[in-house]
Every structure is written in C-alpha cells, then in structure tokens.
Amino acid sequence: MTAPRMFRIAAIPADGVGKEVVAAGRAVLDALAEGSAGAFAFEWEEFPWGCEFYERTGRMIDDDGLDRLKDFDAIYFGAVGWPTVPDHISLWGLRLKICQNFDQWANVRPVQFLPGITSPLRKADDTELDWVVVRENSEGEYAGLGGRNLSGRGPGGEVAVQSALFTEVGCERIMRFAFDLARTRARRKVSSVTKSNAQQYGMVLWDDVFKRVAADYPDVETESVLVDAMSAKFVLHPEDLSVVVASNLNADILSDLGSALAGSLGLAASANLNPKRRFPSMFEPVHGSAPDIAGQGLANPIGAVGSAALMLEHFGLPDQAARLHKAIEATTAAGILTRDVGGSASTEDVTKALIDGLNA
Numbered sequence: 001m002t003a004p005r006m007f008r009i010a011a012i013p014a015d016g017v018g019k020e021v022v023a024a025g026r027a028v029l030d031a032l033a034e035g036s037a038g039a040f041a042f043e044w045e046e047f048p049w050g051c052e053f054y055e056r057t058g059r060m061i062d063d064d065g066l067d068r069l070k071d072f073d074a075i076y077f078g079a080v081g082w083p084t085v086p087d088h089i090s091l092w093g094l095r096l097k098i099c100q101n102f103d104q105w106a107n108v109r110p111v112q113f114l115p116g117i118t119s120p121l122r123k124a125d126d127t128e129l130d131w132v133v134v135r136e137n138s139e140g141e142y143a144g145l146g147g148r149n150l151s152g153r154g155p156g157g158e159v160a161v162q163s164a165l166f167t168e169v170g171c172e173r174i175m176r177f178a179f180d181l182a183r184t185r186a187r188r189k190v191s192s193v194t195k196s197n198a199q200q201y202g203m204v205l206w207d208d209v210f211k212r213v214a215a216d217y218p219d220v221e222t223e224s225v226l227v228d229a230m231s232a233k234f235v236l237h238p239e240d241l242s243v244v245v246a247s248n249l250n251a252d253i254l255s256d257l258g259s260a261l262a263g264s265l266g267l268a269a270s271a272n273l274n275p276k277r278r279f280p281s282m283f284e285p286v287h288g289s290a291p292d293i294a295g296q297g298l299a300n301p302i303g304a305v306g307s308a309a310l311m312l313e314h315f316g317l318p319d320q321a322a323r324l325h326k327a328i329e330a331t332t333a334a335g336i337l338t339r340d341v342g343g344s345a346s347t348e349d350v351t352k353a354l355i356d357g358l359n360a
C-alpha cells in the first residue's frame with residue numbers, strides 16, 4: 001500500500017466565530033480524508049494568534065510566526081477582529097501581514113447561489129447565478145501608505161492622508177489572473193471595476209493596463225464599469241457577470257455585496273493565493289469574527305467549508321472539492337440552515353449534515 005498524500009495545514013482560527021467555523025471545516029476535511037481509503041491525509045498544526053493573544057502579549061502573531069508558517073502547504077484561517085482591539089491593529093497585525101508577507105496577491109471570492117437559500121434578488125433561477133470577484137490583494141487602497149497629524153496642529157486640526165498604490169506590474173498580474181480564470185468558465189467575460197472618473201491617477205493606470213491586457217485575450221468579452229454602477233449591476237443584472245476584477249477596497253466591498261445577495265455573508269468562501277506557489281496560500285471565509293454571535297453555536301460554517309473546497313482545488317484535488325460542494329448543496333437543499341439564512345440549525349448540526357453529505 002502506498003503512503004497517503006500528506007498535506008500540512010496551519011490552522012489559525014483567530015477570533016470570535018473564526019474558532020467555530022475553523023473547527024467545523026477541520027472536522028469536514030478530516031472526514032473527507034478518512035473516507036479516502038488512505039489516498040490523502042491532512043496534518044494540522046493550530047496557532048493561537050489573534051486578539052486574545054494580542055491582549056496577553058502585545059502582538060497579534062509570534063515574532064517568528066511568519067517563519068513558522070512558510071513551509072506549510074496552506075493556511076486555513078478563521079476571522080480576525082475583536083471589540084477590545086482596534087480593528088486596524090488586528091487586521092494589519094495578522095491577516096494583512098500574512099497576505100503581504102506571502103505575496104498572496106490574488107484573492108478569489110466566488111459568489112454562489114445555493115439551493116434552499118432565499119436570495120434578496122428573488123429570481124426563480126437563483127441557483128443559475130454565479131460569478132467570481134477577483135480582488136487585487138497586495139496594493140491599491142490597502143497599501144498602508146499615509147500618515148496622521150501631518151499638519152502638526154494637534155487636537156481639532158489634525159490632517160491624515162491615506163494613499164492608494166497602483167503599480168503596472170500589480171495591475172497586470174491580477175488582470176491576467178482574471179482573464180485566465182474567465183477562460184475556464186462557461187461565460188468568458190471579465191468586468192473591470194474602478195472609480196477612474198474621480199480617481200484620476202491609479203485607477204486610470206488600472207484602466208489603461210486593462211485595455212492592454214484585454215488585447216491578449218480576444219476570445220474574452222470585456223467591460224469597464226465604475227464601482228457605483230457595478231453595485232447597481234450586482235443587484236439588477238447579476239446574470240451579466242462572470243469574472244469581476246477590482247482593486248483591494250472595491251473588491252472587498254463588492255464581494256460582501258455579492259455574498260449578501262446570495263443570502264448571507266456566512267456562505268462566502270475565499271482564497272488568498274500566491275499564484276506562483278513560492279509561499280503558502282491562505283483560505284478563509286469572507287466573513288469577519290461576528291462578536292455578536294460568537295461562542296453561541298450560531299455561526300454558519302458553509303463559508304469556511306467552501307474555503308476548504310478552494311484549498312482542495314489548490315492541492316490538485318478537484319474531485320474532492322466537488323464532493324464538498326455537493327455536500328454543501330445537499331445540506332442547504334435539505335433545509336439544514338443556520339439562523340443567518342433563515343433556519344434554526346446550529347453550527348454543529350450543519351457540520352454534521354455536511355459530513356453525512358460527503359457519503360450520500
């Protein structure tokens with residue numbers, strides 16, 4: 001008998017419901033491996049980083065944390081943020097630190113409509129809708145450039161600057177990623193989103209690069225849409241979307257809108273990819289730590305389990321990813337739903353249904 005393919009995964013549940021949904025995702029993945037007849041297995045190491053760790057140590061992650069993560073096959077992340085720690089400290093101290101250190105410049109956020117879940121779009125054929133938001137994940141509005149109290153005037157007169165950084169290399173690589181992704185989809189279309197009428201430097205560069213890259217993909221339909229118009233399009237004409245590529249901030253906002261339109265933020269999965277695979281990629285639900293429901297067994301584990309499916313695709317196990325998707329669809333179709341999508345099932349109930357669904 002040959003040894004199983006072993007995947008080493010660093011689990012970072014971090015804060016709030018992140019702990020519950022990472023536990024759920026791990027249970028589902030372990031059940032999948034158990035049923036693989038020894039074909040593959042997961043070796044987990046869990047790290048305690050997050051806001052509680054910050055309160056004890058003054059750091060969101062150990063000083064050697066990034067070094068300890070670098071040799072894992074993937075990072076499975078929960079959610080970051082807790083009311084006792086300022087959000088910019090927790091986000092920059094952990095999630096953004098990992099994304100930037102491991103050059104995870106492509107954030108893939110599919111918007112998926114599941115059976116049995118009512119969407120505010122209220123289309124009879126909701127399950128036919130699906131599009132992907134591709135988020136530039138390394139620069140743009142989240143480049144961390146700027147400063148406070150630049151005037152030196154003190155209280156009441158303070159001035160702050162927050163700059164966005166757009167590089168030709170950064171724009172081009174995320175656009176090529178989006179076009180290559182579009183070529184794998186039934187509808188070969190890329191919609192580029194900016195606010196280049198009002199933001200006349202970085203976003204005009206983005207538009208120029210988009211036109212240049214598009215010329216290399218004549219088989220892919222394209223459009224350039226302002227972010228305000230794209231928000232309306234998400235609601236009014238979602239059937240016209242396939243791949244939507246946008247800057248860090250615009251895509252962050254649009255992907256939340258997309259998942260809310262699909263029924264709940266709790267459903268949305270994401271992959272922070274280092275496409276060249278020099279460093280580990282990170283998989284996490286789109287949702288945050290949800291302090292209002294944390295620790296009550298109310299969190300929806302589907303976003304985290306969908307993220308696990310993206311991780312399996314990244315590992316080159318598309319059939320196993322498809323099994324997770326089938327289990328998700330069977331669970332929602334059977335009406336086993338958490339409160340955010342109109343049900344009364346607990347995180348544990350849904351996790352059990354997902355595990356049962358693997359073998360259905």
Ligand code: GGG
Pocket residue numbers: 077078079080081091095252284285286287288289
């Ligand atoms: N699991 C995603 C998460 O923890 N999000 C918290 C957050 O505030 N994210 C901002 C971002 O996605 O840049």
